[in-house]
Amino acid sequence: AQSVTQLDSHVSVSEGTPVLLRCNYSSSYSPSLFWYVQHPNKGLQLLLKYTSAATLVKGINGFEAEFKKSETSFHLTKPSAHMSDAAEYFCVVSDHDGGSQGNLIFGKGTKLSVKP
Amino acid sequence: KAGVTQTPRYLIKTRGQQVTLSCSPISGHRSVSWYQQTPGQGLQFLFEYFSETQRNKGNFPGRFSGRQFSNSRSEMNVSTLELGDSALYLCASSLKTDSGANVLTFGAGSRLTVL
Numbered sequence: 001a002q003s004v005t006q007l008d009s010h011v012s013v014s015e016g017t018p019v020l021l022r023c024n025y026s027s028s029y030s031p032s033l034f035w036y037v038q039h040p041n042k043g044l045q046l047l048l049k050y051t052s053a054a055t056l057v058k059g060i061n062g063f064e065a066e067f068k069k070s071e072t073s074f075h076l077t078k079p080s081a082h083m084s085d086a087a088e089y090f091c092v093v094s095d096h097d098g099g100s101q102g103n104l105i106f107g108k109g110t111k112l113s114v115k116p
Numbered sequence: 117k118a119g120v121t122q123t124p125r126y127l128i129k130t131r132g133q134q135v136t137l138s139c140s141p142i143s144g145h146r147s148v149s150w151y152q153q154t155p156g157q158g159l160q161f162l163f164e165y166f167s168e169t170q171r172n173k174g175n176f177p178g179r180f181s182g183r184q185f186s187n188s189r190s191e192m193n194v195s196t197l198e199l200g201d202s203a204l205y206l207c208a209s210s211l212k213t214d215s216g217a218n219v220l221t222f223g224a225g226s227r228l229t230v231l
Binding site for chain 1: 158222
């Protein structure tokens with residue numbers, strides 16, 4: 001069965017410093033992996049997705065993630081944090097390619113705080 | 117184009133009552149999924165509908181049900197509400213991409229409080 005583990009429930013960085021949010025996955029199949037962000041009282045917004053093409057995936061707002069099969073990881077990074085990046089981030093795995101497309105497995109989330 | 121619209125945004129109910137939440141997907145999206153978000157359990161999949169048919173269902177009791185209409189709008193219903201049903205209910209619609217990855221676009225959610 002597929003699962004996803006976000007290694008940190010809370011990460012705090014200073015504005016202008018790098019961001020690293022860690023995610024490990026477990027999947028029986030070749031997975032699709034996503035990162036979503038949720039700002040307070042808002043829905044989730046897709047940051048980026050990996051679908052077995054390039055292992056380094058670039059997303060919106062300067063975020064990127066690297067798929068490492070040998071480490072079963074899909075960590076999210078950003079070179080320089082901005083105050084507006086403060087939000088909760090979810091790593092998501094899906095084993096379904098077509099067919100049922102709603103059965104995504106969400107990590108517990110990592111809350112990112114950005115200090116001025 | 118308009119995003120995913122969920123109504124109502126906030127509602128308060130008492131135990132034993134029932135509630136219906138509505139979701140209008142992005143125009144052209146035929147798949148609608150529902151998720152429950154709570155501080156303790158995080159985001160959990162409820163069910164998915166495609167072309168008015170339930171295609172997948174999560175591990176929730178029968179009190180949770182849903183349906184989809186011919187215009188792809190979806191509703192979910194929770195009967196005999198319990199305190200533990202207090203949550204943010206998120207709806208997402210999707211359009212399969214060429215790569216096969218299923219990207220969901222989420223609404224802002226309906227926050228249900230059960231007293």
